[in-house]
Amino acid sequence: MEFVIFSRDAMRMLLLGFIFVLGADAGHILRLSEEEDLALERQIQAINKPAIRSFKTSYGATIDCVNIYKQLAFDHPLLKNHTIQMKPEHVPEGDMRKTRRMASLYLGGQRCPKGTVPIVRATKEDLLMAKYIPRHPGSHMETEYSPNSDDIPGQHSAMFEFRRPTRGAKASISNWNPAVSSEQFSLAKISVVAASGADLNNVQAGWMSYDSLYPDSTRLFIYWTADGYQKTGCYNLLCPGFIQVSSTLPIGSPVQSSQYGGAQTFTDLTIIQDTNKGDWWLGVNGEQVGYWPRSLFTSLVPNANAVAWGGQVFSPFKRPTPAMGSGHPPSEGLGKAASMTHLRASLPFSSTMFVDPENYDSFFVDAPECYDATSDKNHENGRYVLYGGPAGCTAS
Template sequence: MKIFLGFVIWSVLSNGIHVEGSAEIDVMLKRLNKPAVKTIYSEDGDIIDCVDIYKQLAFDHPALKNHTIQEKPSVKLNSDQPGSLKPNSSKTIIPQIWRKAGKCPEGTVPIRRVRLEEITSASNVSQFGRKAPYYNRHLDIARQKSLLGDAFKSSNLQEKSEAFLLAVGYNYIGSQSHINVWNPKVESGDFSSGQIWMQNGPGDAFESVEAGWVVNRGVFGDSRTRFFAYWTKDGYKSTGCFNILCAGFVHTSKKIALGAPIEPISSGDNQYDIAISLFKDPNSGNWWLHFGDEIVGYWPGSLFSYLGHSAIVVKWGGGVYSSNVRKSPHTTTQMGSGYWASGLWTNSAFHTNIRIQDYSLQIKYPDNLAEYADEYNCYSTKLYRDNYKAEPFFYFGGPGKNPGCP
């Protein structure tokens, strides 16, 4: 009898039949996991569904009802990679482990399958795959607007601590960098990223496109470092999400899956990085995401208002997102490698090959950069070069809770 009962329980769980009250989750899983033409079981445990490119989740968005897929950018987006890119040997990585087990057929795109346990482990099911909103004062400063009142700035919406290199202008239509890959220790309910942001709009309802690496158990169900993208139209309030956990991003690559693990991880002299590029097509207005030399897909220009013209702020750095930042005791979630930025090469997380593009279509090192950290005693920054001819490196990160960040 006990054996039979155990078999029944196992059968119920494995076949997706859930306990009472899970109707919302069932609907969510059905909406996120579109029917697969082919399914690939990766040795790292991920399941990759090869979905018809015209039946992906993006087209559930009302603004994309009659959208025609743009197969590639209308102009070639050349990256600027100087010969003196790295002070020591560092390898740029692209391949994803799932590809060892198979390939997606023509006309399909690889979509990482969302599992029941990933949604149920989230602290807030209705907010699954989304960041908490916050006020972005750098955008209001860039737009020469007065800051909002102290009541808003001190609200509990400020659940983030970022450390970044900041470029402010009016016609940014592209950015890129190489980010070395780490696996920071992250507390339950928190997440930590190394990324690029491109933003425009008012500080309380900004628009943003973002990409890089992240450790986020609340979305992916584990502590692995994964490739991610993100977008929002209203400061994370009600639009946008990680990867393709909501309608919006149009996936075009059949080689790269958003949310797949990144390996290997940097350690000491063995440094590994990913090349990330975000570019707006000057003809279609779509915002394209590149992962190395691979074009992953795009956010349609119709999703945005302010970013429909350009970004006015570009940030390179990292972020820790937790309800226990700006508090005591502070979260122990690490940013970057967990080392301070002063640790430099072999110890600290970095961005290098930092470039922007404006409407001149030239890719160049940005002028008038500024370093910023929300909590300097918890996470730090350092823009550094070995000599005046060397390629600059922007180091960032830190341990979180420490004697100076109690």
């Protein structure tokens, strides 16, 4: 089945017109030409697979329970004969531990039938606004590998980096719901990267506040590329590639926000390579959600070159950017600034354990007048990073 791909310039012009027409109503009403609408409709039909059962969630999404063997991932030509792995064969000890944050809560008590996986039904708004997300992770390690990073004005990052060969990483990420306009996003993530330029491979996961797609709600997201953000990869499950195996936790699930100076909520995230198969697995709150198969990648096949933990924001047209994390700087400390605690990395030569990244850490903060990142360690939280800052950054 053919996927319709817009050029970057064509999509940008389409989106600018889309946002100009819709303004604050972006994501609810589409005003496209007949040709543009038909192109989007063909993409939607290719993405949304027939459902065994469908239901609405309390947060407004439609969940399709899709046969696990007929999900979109298998439309990828490299996965036509792929055998699904229901769990990794070998990963470092402790990375998929169960937590008190139960994955089943994401479906609000609903269940998909056995043999199916819950997929958030894609919409035209999803396709339009997902393509508006700048296709670059924004970390220093990726900036020096990717010459296109300077083409994204208005994007800023505050990241803690582990610049060593690794098979993955983990952290408990504090959840926040920073206010954003229809043209902005604010996110927190773990990013795993290898190689450079057109050979750059990257997988990332975290939470994203993106009002055009998710009004008043922060959601779990993933992103990947195998060619430096040129033609491969996508946001969430809008293209073939990531294979979902969890029957209880869909990509795009909401996360409950922490309270400034009060109750803190966390999402435990793991991106780790199966040392036997070479696949890259995503773990969320102890749940094995799914994986990016080894066959998708080139430079990520043996291992990654580096990992980054932290936050990122974007606002177009060099307009002031939104808040990052809690909207408060790291100097305010745990419980007030956004945090990622229990940072761990897995080394290729020590595949049975995670290590503290403190001996190899560095930072990338590209707008220090607006955002910052710091790191520390204590008994309760292990190695942790604090990051973020208020809205209104106008750095170029």
